[in-house]
Amino acid sequence: MTATQTYAPQVKIPATYMRGGTSKGVFFRLTDLPEAAQVPGAARDKLFMRVIGSPDAYGAHIDGMGGATSSTSKCVILSKSSQPDHDVDYLYGQVSIDKAFVDWSGNCGNLSTGAGAFALHAGLVDPSRIPQNGMCEVRIWQANIGKTIIAHVPVTNGEVQETGDFELDGVTFPAAEIVLEFMNPSEDGEGSMFPTGNLVDELEVEGVEGITTLKATMISAGIPTVFVNAEDIGYTGTELRETINTDPAALAKFEAIRIAGALRMGLIKDPSEAATRQHTPKIAFVAKPKDYVASSGKEIKANDVDLLVRALSMGKLHHAMMGTAAVAIGTAAAIPGTLVNLAAGGASASGEGRQAVRFGHPSGTLRVGAEARQVNGEWTVTKAIMSRSARILMEGWVRVPGDSF
Structure with missing residues (x-):
């Protein structure tokens, strides 16, 4: 100086x-x-x-x-x-x-x-x-x-x-x-929980080799989230962080899916806007229960969970699960016909959906509950509940x- x-x-x-x-x-x-x-x-x-x-x-x-x-x-x-x-x-x-x-x-x-x-x-x-x-x-x-x-x-x-x-x-x-209650966690307005109006869409994805369209559930509850089936993109749902985050091609694929979902959900008008909106929407993939070993070495058995979910945040696979994405998971699981609900085994015997699910994530398991109901043909969720510390x-x-x- x-x-x-x-x-x-x-x-x-x-x-x-x-x-x-x-x-x-x-x-x-x-x-x-x-x-x-x-x-x-x-x-x-x-x-x-x-x-x-x-x-x-x-x-x-x-x-x-x-x-x-x-x-x-x-x-x-x-x-x-x-x-x-x-x-x-x-x-x-x-x-x-x-x-x-x-x-x-x-x-x-x-x-x-x-x-x-x-x-x-x-x-x-x-x-x-x-x-x-x-x-x-x-x-x-x-x-x-x-x-x-x-x-x-x-x-x-x-x-x-x-x-x-x-x-x-x-x-x-x-x-x-600490128990959290997320009150009325879906977006306000008619049809806003499912911005496309559908529980499952055919999502057109550009720039990904071998993929042109994917089945996707796009929901705004807790946080806007795009759910796809693990098997449709070449995964099992048991993956840990290192599998995804050390693979540049995999990260590029997930970003392409996220951008496609953001466009369909009306969150962005042009793909270039995604670079300045990294936090939303989230992209997650779901699968039916399987045995796997969590990142801590803990053995998770298929009968310990209702489904498997892996989610990405800010372009990387999350080490556990984002709380807002857990709200989206619980909400989607409660609504018969979504990819999340189907991965969890479908609607309950009464046909009213599921009030709670326990899902497997890279670090272990998490239980989340949601109260959803259909009013005048539109799904609404009154609250989602989970425990944290x-x-x-x-x-x-x-x-x-x-x-x-």
Whole structure:
């Protein structure tokens, strides 16, 4: 540095590093953010990218809080709710690893768990609603998608209980169970749960050798998701991360399917838009139950699950399952005739669908429930339910160069 050069010092911002479900993220109270980042826009995006360490051409996030995976490249903002009968507003940003953008198009179901716990840690819930011992119902307004999430957070001696014996496949250590209810998780409007109006479509896919059309269930519940059959794309449904993520041709195939689905669902108007909408839609493939060994070495038997599901997030196979995709799985499984329902064995004996399924994913199994019904010929889902856990990993301040946002 020469005598005439000056560099902006680092600024420190109150922050909390949390695990929620099988994801991790940096949590902020809105009022703790620098003034320029308290409103949506370039300053907020640049700040979050610098916090995470993106864009990183090395794909390692060495110079930031991110973990160089879609599950660990996340930021969350919480504030007192602007909505009646809600405690907090929760806004989620998925930070791209190697590109300079933050995707605000969807929710993170896993970090929704952390949002419920952080709302209490951060003093954003009316103290009169918090029991000294018991369960606190945190009413969350998910601001990205305009939906309500209810988090049932255990409280001991007036504080969030974080330790416990609840085990979640994909998370190494047990913790306290938090039950999440995703209320009315499908898109609003007539026919919006199934944007094409069909439970199963013939999806035209361009640029993939050997594939021209695929059967697909495209659903907007929890998060827009495109489901295809594993066997139709050359897989068994027992694959682990390394099988897919080390195969560039496989990743290109899944991206082509995702783009085709995004176009049919009306999420993008041109394939080029997909590059700046990596978070949604998700792409997942399903199969009937089979024995397999999870990434932890745990043996999963066919009779342990109703079906197998593998899902990709931000262009890579997820190590477990995204919480929002689990909502889509539970919802689709509850509706007779979808590919997810068929993989799980079809409708129940009553023909009313399934109220819950346990599915196998790369790290183990997960149970998700959904309440779906048909009204005037249209399928609606009142809520989806699953259990996760959350824990503070570190709290204090995160530092970034003052001229980086």
